[in-house]
Amino acid sequence: xxxxxxxxxxxEYLERVKTKSFIITTILMPLLMLALMxxxxxxxxxxxxxxxxxxxxxxxxxxxxSLDGTKDLTFVLVNNADTESLKKNSDYxxxxxxxxxxxxxxxxxQLYTHSASSMETEGFITNQLSQAVxxxxxxxxxIDNLSQILADAKVNVKMxxxxxxxxxxxxxSSTASYLIGLxxxxxxxxxxxxxxxxxxxxxxxxxxxxxxxxxxxxxxPKALMLGKILGICAxxxxxxxxxxxxxxxxxxxLMPLLTKSVPSDEMDLMVAVGQLGxxxxxxxxxxxxxxxxxxxxxLYSSMYAAIGSAVDNIQDASQLTSxxxxxxxxxxxxxxxxxxxxxxxxxVWLSIIPFTSPMVMMARLPFGIPAWEIWVSLAVLxxxxxxxxxxxxxxxxxxxxxxxxxPSVKDLxxxxxxx
Amino acid sequence: xxxxxxxxxxxxxxxxxALDNVSIAVPQGKVYGLLGPNGAGKTxxxxxxxxxxxxxxxxxxxxxxxxxxxxxxxxxxLPEERGLYKKMRVGDQALFFAQLKGLNRSQAEQxxxxxxxxFDISSWWGKKVEELSKGMAQKVQFIVTVLHRxxxxxxxxxxxxxxxxxxxxxxxxxxxxxxxxxxxxxxxHNMPSVEELCDHITLINNSHNILTGDVEELRSRxxxxxxxxxxxxxxxxLAQALASCCREIQMLDQDKNQRQTMEISLIDSDARRxxxxxxxxxxxxYSFQPKLMSMSDIFIKAVAESNETLPPEFNPQMITSNEF
Numbered sequence: 001x002x003x004x005x006x007x008x009x010x011x012e013y014l015e016r017v018k019t020k021s022f023i024i025t026t027i028l029m030p031l032l033m034l035a036l037m038x039x040x041x042x043x044x045x046x047x048x049x050x051x052x053x054x055x056x057x058x059x060x061x062x063x064x065x066s067l068d069g070t071k072d073l074t075f076v077l078v079n080n081a082d083t084e085s086l087k088k089n090s091d092y093x094x095x096x097x098x099x100x101x102x103x104x105x106x107x108x109x110q111l112y113t114h115s116a117s118s119m120e121t122e123g124f125i126t127n128q129l130s131q132a133v134x135x136x137x138x139x140x141x142x143i144d145n146l147s148q149i150l151a152d153a154k155v156n157v158k159m160x161x162x163x164x165x166x167x168x169x170x171x172x173s174s175t176a177s178y179l180i181g182l183x184x185x186x187x188x189x190x191x192x193x194x195x196x197x198x199x200x201x202x203x204x205x206x207x208x209x210x211x212x213x214x215x216x217x218x219x220x221p222k223a224l225m226l227g228k229i230l231g232i233c234a235x236x237x238x239x240x241x242x243x244x245x246x247x248x249x250x251x252x253x254l255m256p257l258l259t260k261s262v263p264s265d266e267m268d269l270m271v272a273v274g275q276l277g278x279x280x281x282x283x284x285x286x287x288x289x290x291x292x293x294x295x296x297x298x299l300y301s302s303m304y305a306a307i308g309s310a311v312d313n314i315q316d317a318s319q320l321t322s323x324x325x326x327x328x329x330x331x332x333x334x335x336x337x338x339x340x341x342x343x344x345x346x347x348v349w350l351s352i353i354p355f356t357s358p359m360v361m362m363a364r365l366p367f368g369i370p371a372w373e374i375w376v377s378l379a380v381l382x383x384x385x386x387x388x389x390x391x392x393x394x395x396x397x398x399x400x401x402x403x404x405x406x407p408s409v410k411d412l413x414x415x416x417x418x419x
Numbered sequence: 420x421x422x423x424x425x426x427x428x429x430x431x432x433x434x435x436x437a438l439d440n441v442s443i444a445v446p447q448g449k450v451y452g453l454l455g456p457n458g459a460g461k462t463x464x465x466x467x468x469x470x471x472x473x474x475x476x477x478x479x480x481x482x483x484x485x486x487x488x489x490x491x492x493x494x495x496x497l498p499e500e501r502g503l504y505k506k507m508r509v510g511d512q513a514l515f516f517a518q519l520k521g522l523n524r525s526q527a528e529q530x531x532x533x534x535x536x537x538f539d540i541s542s543w544w545g546k547k548v549e550e551l552s553k554g555m556a557q558k559v560q561f562i563v564t565v566l567h568r569x570x571x572x573x574x575x576x577x578x579x580x581x582x583x584x585x586x587x588x589x590x591x592x593x594x595x596x597x598x599x600x601x602x603x604x605x606x607x608h609n610m611p612s613v614e615e616l617c618d619h620i621t622l623i624n625n626s627h628n629i630l631t632g633d634v635e636e637l638r639s640r641x642x643x644x645x646x647x648x649x650x651x652x653x654x655x656x657l658a659q660a661l662a663s664c665c666r667e668i669q670m671l672d673q674d675k676n677q678r679q680t681m682e683i684s685l686i687d688s689d690a691r692r693x694x695x696x697x698x699x700x701x702x703x704x705y706s707f708q709p710k711l712m713s714m715s716d717i718f719i720k721a722v723a724e725s726n727e728t729l730p731p732e733f734n735p736q737m738i739t740s741n742e743f
Contacts, residue, residue, distance in 0.1 A: 007515065213498040
């Protein structure tokens, strides 16, 4: 009996792990995710913006000498020119017209461009104009050593945040925790959906082929169902472990490189990179992810298994799968809310209810939560998956021999009550 | 000695009694036919024998003890509705099923190679099942069923999907397995193959065992007082001569020797001598033989009789599940 369970698990596992699609997605997904993170950054660095020339018509007379160009942006002062002819002149990419009463009326500035101007350019210009107007206004007060005072008063506050409740005072970044949490909940969500449905479709297929009739002559239906769930669970764990190794490797080799390239005034980004570069932290996250993946998967996939056993084809299953889909989708929505406020009482309760706990926990985990909460949540989750597997096995045992009728939830409940 | 005994099996499903106090006894080393109309309860009985479902009451005795899950390894079951994993390779698949029956890998591979050679299908080993035709897949399935040398083999419609040549090959294999000591339970609707293969039969109708016995004995019992005459002469004169001692007279077509034939049912067995004498006087009589009923006739007759005697609540209740 036990050796039969092992033979079933082994077949389910090997038949899936050996497929090309598994190998490709397992290796390509992390690369794809890395690419998604780094390619935009690379493109931004590599892309040479075109240099632009902007004609400045300064009617106020206070601005022209305060406008500094950059290497991509050149300002050319054009005085007493006809604005209409300037607009037709294609040598200039844009014309900036500054009103004569700029100091009193700061909105009297117009920029005309031949193509869409970039936000960067607009921001650059308004910044400089504001500075110039401010200087003129300040000079009216006639204060000595004004520029000296201004330079002294200039300040840029940088805040570091520390957690007092964890064992060591550790620098944390809420933004990073938020993002890590969401990525992990999304990952778990995808795993539960994709692998859960894999359990269901594969049972429907076995039922349709009538291979099931042959297998149950050697194996108890309960063992067959359990074998399938465990086999597919092992596939999911294999995938997540491979990803864990890849990400840990990134954490060790790639993040230190990134740390150097991050400008020192980007505090948040620095801390985030530091957090991801902490191998212990990354391993802890993956350990928890794996434990919650196993619990959540067993819970949801046994529901999928019961549904798969009851129906003849995927179309008939769609109505019943909503029983499973709704809590999974609710869980991911809740976890987004919980990530905003990870220690609210709603967050605590949702991370104990087994149907939402895997994903909600993933969202809270990066912020650091007490260990006992994790253990309670895991205990409830694992206890409820045992109950769910037992219940699903009762439905499965009857369902696999039912053909031709589209079952309702009521039928499933009745089957579960058969001796 | 009986290798398998099912005693007073009862199995209920919601609103439907699938088996009502059914008992069968399968003698060791014989081919045992399990017959019955669709939905009679055969598949349920077979599933109980296979320890797939449990009876509500009654017991199954296998090889002298109560059936347990471990005994399943001594049973080979070829279900009527059967299939294989389409994406799996033939060899891997056969090994998988053999291991489920308790063979270790090398043992299983050795046995499998032997069978694949015997059926001349060694070249299929590395093929995926989806590349095989239906008949080819059935052959693989047959091998998987018998590979672990079970004491009890259960075949449910084993010949469906086979051409006559392969069906014959399979029949010979089944008889060979029986001669080597295996007991076979054979469920089918194909009555000529029952006459050809089975030693005993049980007929199940409407969840009841309505007929059990030795095939030859049943055929002559049902043919009791029925005789087939072959003769030459005036058929009407013969019919008139026999009228007093027969319940029923039926003219048949000429037999293969161009002789006239007639089937008669005597009023009782004492009338036989008299009938022979009368027939002799009326025509040139070549033979006067007891009629062997075909299994098909027996099947139809027994089912019709049992449907008449059953109270109305036992009318067959068709439910949607597969022969539940």
